[in-house]
Amino acid sequence: MTNIKILGVMIGTIAIYTWIANAIPQLESVVPEELSFSSDVSEAELVAAGAELYSGGAGCTTCHGLETRAPNLLTGYGGEGTIGTRCGTRVPGQDCKTYLHESLVNPMAYVVEGGFDPMVFQARVFSGAQIWALVAFLQDQGGVVTVTGADVAAAAEADAAAPAGGPMVASNDPLEIMRGNLCLGCHMLEGEGAELGPAFDGIGSRITTDRIRRSIIDPAAEIAEGFDHLAGSMPPNLADMLTARQLEVLVDFLAGQGG
Amino acid sequence: MLKRSRGRWFWMRASLPVAIVVAIGLIAIAMEPLAAQGYTPREYGDFPIIGSRAAIWIAAQLHLFFAAFVLGVPMFAVVAEAIGIFSSDDRYDKLAKEFTRLLLVSYSATAMWGAVLVFGLITLYPGLWGYLSEIFAPSMWVYVGIFFFESFTLYLYYYGWDRWKKGRAKWGHWGLGILLNLWGTAVMLIANSWLTYMMSPPAEVTPDTAPGMVQFWSAFANATWMPINIHRFIANIVFGGAIVGAYAAFRFLSAKTDEERAHYDWMGYIGNFIAISALIVLPFAGYWLGREIYEFNQQMGTTMMGGFMSWLWVVQAFLIAVLFLAGNYYLWIGMGRIPGAERFMPYTKWMLLVLLIGAAVWATPRNMIANRAEITAMGGQFHPFLGALGVMSAKNTAVNFMILTTFLSFLLYRRANKKAVVSWEKRGTTIQGALFVIAAAVVLFYGVYGYFVPNIVRIGFSVYQVLAVITAIVLVIVIDMLMMRGAKSRGEIRWGEMPERSQYALFILAVTFTWLMGLMGFARSGIRQHWHVFEVLRDTSVDAATPALGYASIVISVCVLIFLSMVSFIFWVGGLAEKPVISGVGGGATGSAPVARDQEI
Numbered sequence: 045m046t047n048i049k050i051l052g053v054m055i056g057t058i059a060i061y062t063w064i065a066n067a068i069p070q071l072e073s074v075v076p077e078e079l080s081f082s083s084d085v086s087e088a089e090l091v092a093a094g095a096e097l098y099s100g101g102a103g104c105t106t107c108h109g110l111e112t113r114a115p116n117l118l119t120g121y122g123g124e125g126t127i128g129t130r131c132g133t134r135v136p137g138q139d140c141k142t143y144l145h146e147s148l149v150n151p152m153a154y155v156v157e158g159g160f161d162p163m164v165f166q167a168r169v170f171s172g173a174q175i176w177a178l179v180a181f182l183q184d185q186g187g188v189v190t191v192t193g194a195d196v197a198a199a200a201e202a203d204a205a206a207p208a209g210g211p212m213v214a215s216n217d218p219l220e221i222m223r224g225n226l227c228l229g230c231h232m233l234e235g236e237g238a239e240l241g242p243a244f245d246g247i248g249s250r251i252t253t254d255r256i257r258r259s260i261i262d263p264a265a266e267i268a269e270g271f272d273h274l275a276g277s278m279p280p281n282l283a284d285m286l287t288a289r290q291l292e293v294l295v296d297f298l299a300g301q302g303g
Numbered sequence: 304m305l306k307r308s309r310g311r312w313f314w315m316r317a318s319l320p321v322a323i324v325v326a327i328g329l330i331a332i333a334m335e336p337l338a339a340q341g342y343t344p345r346e347y348g349d350f351p352i353i354g355s356r357a358a359i360w361i362a363a364q365l366h367l368f369f370a371a372f373v374l375g376v377p378m379f380a381v382v383a384e385a386i387g388i389f390s391s392d393d394r395y396d397k398l399a400k401e402f403t404r405l406l407l408v409s410y411s412a413t414a415m416w417g418a419v420l421v422f423g424l425i426t427l428y429p430g431l432w433g434y435l436s437e438i439f440a441p442s443m444w445v446y447v448g449i450f451f452f453e454s455f456t457l458y459l460y461y462y463g464w465d466r467w468k469k470g471r472a473k474w475g476h477w478g479l480g481i482l483l484n485l486w487g488t489a490v491m492l493i494a495n496s497w498l499t500y501m502m503s504p505p506a507e508v509t510p511d512t513a514p515g516m517v518q519f520w521s522a523f524a525n526a527t528w529m530p531i532n533i534h535r536f537i538a539n540i541v542f543g544g545a546i547v548g549a550y551a552a553f554r555f556l557s558a559k560t561d562e563e564r565a566h567y568d569w570m571g572y573i574g575n576f577i578a579i580s581a582l583i584v585l586p587f588a589g590y591w592l593g594r595e596i597y598e599f600n601q602q603m604g605t606t607m608m609g610g611f612m613s614w615l616w617v618v619q620a621f622l623i624a625v626l627f628l629a630g631n632y633y634l635w636i637g638m639g640r641i642p643g644a645e646r647f648m649p650y651t652k653w654m655l656l657v658l659l660i661g662a663a664v665w666a667t668p669r670n671m672i673a674n675r676a677e678i679t680a681m682g683g684q685f686h687p688f689l690g691a692l693g694v695m696s697a698k699n700t701a702v703n704f705m706i707l708t709t710f711l712s713f714l715l716y717r718r719a720n721k722k723a724v725v726s727w728e729k730r731g732t733t734i735q736g737a738l739f740v741i742a743a744a745v746v747l748f749y750g751v752y753g754y755f756v757p758n759i760v761r762i763g764f765s766v767y768q769v770l771a772v773i774t775a776i777v778l779v780i781v782i783d784m785l786m787m788r789g790a791k792s793r794g795e796i797r798w799g800e801m802p803e804r805s806q807y808a809l810f811i812l813a814v815t816f817t818w819l820m821g822l823m824g825f826a827r828s829g830i831r832q833h834w835h836v837f838e839v840l841r842d843t844s845v846d847a848a849t850p851a852l853g854y855a856s857i858v859i860s861v862c863v864l865i866f867l868s869m870v871s872f873i874f875w876v877g878g879l880a881e882k883p884v885i886s887g888v889g890g891g892a893t894g895s896a897p898v899a900r901d902q903e904i
Contacts, residue, residue: 057814065856071611073849075833
């Protein structure tokens with residue numbers, strides 16, 4: 045009898061836990077589907093594509109996480125709810141979709157007050173359709189997705205019509221190059237910029253000229269000590285947005301930043 | 304006959320790791336000519352009916368359950384033996400030996416499930432296995448080697464117990480116990496590096512990085528390795544204590560004599576003491592691990608706490624509430640067998656109230672995945688009232704109050720039958736009370752203040768709350784030890800005079816710990832989502848999606864049932880071979896032992 049009681053208590057306890065776990069909402073983490081950026085793209089596909097970009101290639105979570113560098117978009121900020129619920133009220137007269145799109149293509153347009161770092165999103169790196177996918181994902185965080193296949197198709201046409209590549213700035217002045225490419229959005233130089241990545245002050249005395257060049261051409265090749273958590277946040281195609289002269293000017297300038 | 308039987312078991316156990324190494328070697332040799340013929344190994348295998356994922360899941364979880372037990376028990380076996388040596392109290396030595404006897408019979412089960420896991424990986428996930436073994440091969444060889452040493456150290460430790468019982472030989476024997484713990488910890492550290500690499504590979508490793516190019520040490524000592532090590536180290540102690548407690552409860556309920564009943568009552572108390580004491584520290588290690596996960600990848604952290612796993616934490620809070628309640632309930636019932644404890648009984652209802660409120664706050668979710676209709680019904684992303692209780696300020700406050708309350712239960716239990724003889728008893732008790740009040744005030748202050756500061760500042764407050772609680776606990780214990788030196792007895796503890804229902808609390812503790820361990824294993828592994836190695840090696844199998852909690856709970860329950868069935872069988876078999884070692888506490892024991900002897904732990 046004692047053994048049956050023991051068995052009953054044990055199986056009963058396990059059964060209660062199993063029942064509770066099955067009684068709550070069941071959420072499965074699905075594998076992201078293959079991305080489609082044609083005009084007949086569905087809302088779910090756009091949101092899934094945006095989610096993948098948000099947590100991956102776009103590097104959004106580097107700053108939009110714990111509200112230390114930027115407002116948390118997924119969990120609500122300042123009691124205003126998630127980004128999807130607050131995006132429509134950020135700028136008077138501007139709807140959520142326009143606000144989010146503008147925030148991405150022109151990152152410094154609407155930096156939230158509160159001592160946050162400058163936004164360093166490199167919209168140029170992404171296609172128009174990818175930007176719309178990000179907008180759709182952000183709208184989906186508590187709001188209604190209004191991005192449509194027509195937006196994606198229009199963006200694709202605009203991308204096709206736009207001239208290919210080219211530098212971000214025409215100047216060969218190192219400071220202009222850095223400002224134009226948003227380098228100072230993460231790196232500090234003589235009081236200008238943000239203390240997110242390693243400072244440019246004294247960089248010439250810390251690493252070699254070759255490594256500076258390699259860090260620009262292939263940022264993931266070697267991560268500065270203590271900055272592992274930011275790996276992947278520096279644009280991998282930065283060098284594609286510089287002319288050969290600009291690259292060398294920048295490397296020489298940084299190598300000259302002694303201690 | 305017995306000797307022959309022991310010898311056969313000994314060689315069977317000892318030969319298992321060797322068999323695994325030989326089998327892996329033979330497979331590697333067999334594969335070589337095939338590779339030369341242009342053979343390409345398959346990425347995944349199939350397992351009938353339940354599928355490959357469930358098969359590996361069950362094998363890994365059962366291996367971990369047994370591994371946690373055989374790593375946790377030696378820690379307190381060696382401590383109990385040391386208490387026996389230093390206090391010349393033979394009861395602790397006998398207790399340590401009985402702990403080790405449980406360990407011995409569990410060891411082969413650990414190895415068997417380890418073998419099932421390895422062969423499961425080789426046959427069902429050959430691609431992943433090949434990838435990991437290319438990076439970690441040297442550590443795998445070392446792992447098997449240490450496992451071999453660990454086995455032999457354990458056999459020497461157990462079978463040498465009676466031979467090396469006195470004088471310097473006893474110290475040598477105790478040294479074997481320490482060595483056993485060192486081997487066990489080393490094995491755990493190595494295995495943890497493999498699984499944490501899958502969670503948090505180094506930043507320089509990308510999908511294009513060939514496994515042969517991954518630097519061994521950066522893969523080994525990855526971002527979540529040390530937090531997992533610490534968390535598992537503590538959790539193993541909790542788990543070992545809980546299983547020992549359940550074993551003692553089973554023996555208590557089936558005891559034939561008062562002497563046996565007294566012994567297993569005492570053993571159950573010690574198992575519960577160890578489990579709950581370590582449980583008090585575990586949330587702090589958990590917070591560190593969580594923070595490291597956020598630091599490694601914020602999206603991973605968000606997935607864990609606010610994404611598809613958000614409901615999991617509600618279930619976890621419920622389970623932890625059960626642990627605190629069952630642990631305290633066992634202590635409160637136990638006070639019934641302690642003369643003098645009746646003066647503390649009126650306080651238990653208030654402690655129960657604090658525990659219930661704390662559990663309710665801890666179980667309140669903050670940021671759930673909700674559909675639009677639910678968000679509209681709530682009037683926003685957060686519930687207007689309950690949302691405020693879901694933030695870390697409220698949860699940290701709740702858990703710290705629960706910890707303080709549980710510590711108070713232990714303190715009252717410890718002091719129940721003692722009467723201090725020091726002149727400063729009243730002042731000492733007042734200081735102890737003041738320390739409780741100060742700690743509670745600090746916890747409450749930062750809990751409320753946390754609502755008025757940004758998140759990042761609020762997270763930092765948890766450190767102050769933890770420090771206040773830990774400081775109070777340490778100081779109160781020190782004062783209590785000094786104050787109770789040479790204390791008079793209000794009466795001997797009547798070991799064995801425990802209501803049967805108290806023993807069922809020990810079973811609930813063991814089942815809940817085991818289930819919780821399975822749940823947290825799912826959380827840790829599940830946050831990788833559709834990646835074998837997060838953002839490096841994608842899971843392209845049919846089981847790539849991470850299942851919902853309902854399915855996970857069924858697998859966890861199956862694992863817990865298999866584990867508890869096997870443990871029951873193993874303990875029963877172990878009991879057949881040898882008579883239980885009765886320590887001589889209470890019950891049949893006679894004499895007027897100083898009160899402190901009854902409750903040294």
